[in-house]
Amino acid sequence: MNDMWTGERIRLRGVEPDDWRGFRDLSQNAVDVRNADMIEPPRSEESFRAWTAERAGRSPQAGSYCLVIETLGERAFAGAVTVGETDSRAGRFRTGMEISRDHRRKGYAREATGLVLTYMFAEQRHNKCEVEVYAFNEASLGLYRGLGFVEEGRLRQHEYFGGEYHDVVLLGTTAAEHWSRHRRPSVR
Numbered sequence: 001m002n003d004m005w006t007g008e009r010i011r012l013r014g015v016e017p018d019d020w021r022g023f024r025d026l027s028q029n030a031v032d033v034r035n036a037d038m039i040e041p042p043r044s045e046e047s048f049r050a051w052t053a054e055r056a057g058r059s060p061q062a063g064s065y066c067l068v069i070e071t072l073g074e075r076a077f078a079g080a081v082t083v084g085e086t087d088s089r090a091g092r093f094r095t096g097m098e099i100s101r102d103h104r105r106k107g108y109a110r111e112a113t114g115l116v117l118t119y120m121f122a123e124q125r126h127n128k129c130e131v132e133v134y135a136f137n138e139a140s141l142g143l144y145r146g147l148g149f150v151e152e153g154r155l156r157q158h159e160y161f162g163g164e165y166h167d168v169v170l171l172g173t174t175a176a177e178h179w180s181r182h183r184r185p186s187v188r
Contacts, residue, residue: 004119004185005067007111010078012067014060019068020045020052022077026098039161062124063088069112071103078103081112083120091127092172093120109143114182117147121175122185128174134159135167148181149173 005012024045055066063086069079079099086093095116099109120126131149133140145151149171157165 004123005115006072007115008072009106010069010071010108010111012081012112012115013070015052015055015066015068015080017049017053017056019056019077020048022068022100023052023080024048025077025100026079029101062086063093067112067116069097069099069103069108071108076103078108079112081116083116085130086126088126091125092130093124093126093128094130094132095120096131104139110147113143113147117173117178118182118185121178126175128172129178130170130172133169133171135169141169141171144171147173148177150177 003011024043027040027043027048064084066080066082068077069081070076071078077100079097081095081097083093083095095113097109097112117129120129129149130152131140131144132155133144135141135154150173151169152172153170155168155170158168159166
């Protein structure tokens with residue numbers, strides 16, 4: 001079998017201590033941070049080093065992890081993808097990602113999501129992936145809809161920041177829907 005963590009343009013890899021600059025850079029633009037999560041007070045470089053070193057020292061867990069998205073050519077930090085809120089009984093999980101500004105619109109987010117879905121569906125026997133996206137984040141909504149995720153609901157006025165309440169869109173895709181768009185990995 002080919003390396004299931006490597007695509008055409010990127011590979012997903014574990015967090016290394018030297019990745020702290022990449023994670024720091026992801027937190028520098030307030031608009032980007034707000035699109036992915038919520039704005040926090042400024043952190044020191046030492047805080048990023050410690051946070052990243054702690055993540056780098058964790059043993060991998062199949063149901064909750066953070067991976068770095070690295071470009072194949074330059075081996076540059078392009079962002080991160082996370083998996084969590086795994087429910088093995090029900091067979092579902094959640095994922096999310098952040099892509100650095102200089103690596104956007106290159107297909108890295110699409111490829112990283114595809115690699116994660118293939119792993120979770122083919123290796124971990126999950127049946128469904130869910131994502132939550134702020135209703136104003138058109139780029140992420142377009143990404144997930146383009147990957148075949150279906151809107152399953154909307155949490156109205158669910159989050160508060162920037163002086164306003166914001167809706168959260170719930171999207172999901174199943175293993176069967178994923179395999180109808182992608183070839184299953186070979187076992188050889």
